[in-house]
Amino acid sequence: MNNPSSKPTPAPQSGTTQADLTVVGGGGHVGIPLVLAFAEAGMTVNVNDRNEAVLATLRSGKLPFIEHGAAPLLSKALANNRLIFTSSSSAISRCGPVIVTIGTPVDEFLNPVQKAVQDCIDALLPYLDDGQLLILRSTVYPGTTAWLDAYLKRLGRQLKVAFCPERVVQGHGIKELGAMPQIVSGVSGEAEEEAVALFQRIAPELVVIKPLEAEFAKLFSNAYRYIEFAATNQFYMIAKSAGADYHAITQAMKHNYPRLKTLPRPGFAAGPCLFKDTMQLAAFARNQFGLGQAAMQVNEGLVLQLVDDLRRSYDISNMTIGLLGMAFKAEIDDTRASLSYKLKRTLQMFAREVLTTDPFVTTDPTLLPFDEVVDRSDMLILCTPHSAYADADLDGKPVVDVWGFLKNANVVY
Numbered sequence: 262m263n264n265p266s267s268k269p270t271p272a273p274q275s276g277t278t279q280a281d282l283t284v285v286g287g288g289g290h291v292g293i294p295l296v297l298a299f300a301e302a303g304m305t306v307n308v309n310d311r312n313e314a315v316l317a318t319l320r321s322g323k324l325p326f327i328e329h330g331a332a333p334l335l336s337k338a339l340a341n342n343r344l345i346f347t348s349s350s351s352a353i354s355r356c357g358p359v360i361v362t363i364g365t366p367v368d369e370f371l372n373p374v375q376k377a378v379q380d381c382i383d384a385l386l387p388y389l390d391d392g393q394l395l396i397l398r399s400t401v402y403p404g405t406t407a408w409l410d411a412y413l414k415r416l417g418r419q420l421k422v423a424f425c426p427e428r429v430v431q432g433h434g435i436k437e438l439g440a441m442p443q444i445v446s447g448v449s450g451e452a453e454e455e456a457v458a459l460f461q462r463i464a465p466e467l468v469v470i471k472p473l474e475a476e477f478a479k480l481f482s483n484a485y486r487y488i489e490f491a492a493t494n495q496f497y498m499i500a501k502s503a504g505a506d507y508h509a510i511t512q513a514m515k516h517n518y519p520r521l522k523t524l525p526r527p528g529f530a531a532g533p534c535l536f537k538d539t540m541q542l543a544a545f546a547r548n549q550f551g552l553g554q555a556a557m558q559v560n561e562g563l564v565l566q567l568v569d570d571l572r573r574s575y576d577i578s579n580m581t582i583g584l585l586g587m588a589f590k591a592e593i594d595d596t597r598a599s600l601s602y603k604l605k606r607t608l609q610m611f612a613r614e615v616l617t618t619d620p621f622v623t624t625d626p627t628l629l630p631f632d633e634v635v636d637r638s639d640m641l642i643l644c645t646p647h648s649a650y651a652d653a654d655l656d657g658k659p660v661v662d663v664w665g666f667l668k669n670a671n672v673v674y
Contacts (some may be wrong), residue, residue, distance in 0.1 A: 586645025
């Protein structure tokens, strides 16, 4: 690895010096909406990503995953030469801000992996000039922004460090970036001022707070949402155990009663952010975040409870079970941390066969056409409430619908 404190002058790649802004990880779920929003604002953006296949897809005018409203912006940005595609750290632009969309993951013990951020920064440092604005965009462990500033100073580097958390709903980033306030923070007045000036170009409103407060704001938002899902899932399981219809209960609770308007429907609370960020908070709180840990037990346990209930009610050892929807949420194609796969693995231990289908997912070669899954299955389970399933012909097969989504199906659970 290069000494991160050294600054060799790389041979410039074609076009890299013209970029007004570099987004590292620019081909990912966080990066693409940001790239296109800044390009739409008139900036030339260096889309820096190690995944050359993703860059080739973008360069061809296509999107590597579902992002509603992004396709026309991508076409426009390409036509106006607003995008520069690079795949190495040495190709980041040495003028203008650099936004890093690499966050803090958790390991198999649910502890944050700080080294992921450090490794990314170390790879970039030889190609950054002192005085550049360096912005962390993805979720980070509390204190990471201040740590990064101190780390850079120990190396004798003078970069302006900011944290401006991503907070949009996956698949709808384009719309929400232009409609929602952006949180901005910087470790110095100068870093904060430059970050404000940058995000003013794409955001209708800015909220400026300190870096640690911004880090907590991101984590608290995701953990709160995860806890909301756990509350409704726990209520669902309590009602189910009593033989009551939870969906009738919630309809009565919410009817013309605004204080419960935001109570979500039960279902599989999954994806790459909510669980991970809740566990990061638990680690920061020295595992004293009881609400978050309880939420994890409820949300992850819903799948296991469902399987136990089915085993008690049916001889699933002689049944083929079809799973409808493998993405972690409706109307997207992302399977990361999807509880549909946890359900599949668990059922495979007990059922004769488990078949899967999804109208959006293209990365799983085991998926089958919808009609084949319905035809071959003895029972169906709605895992992801894609709109395509709302009025689909399920051939009268018994259906498990935790979500309360299907209106004209033979729902048995």
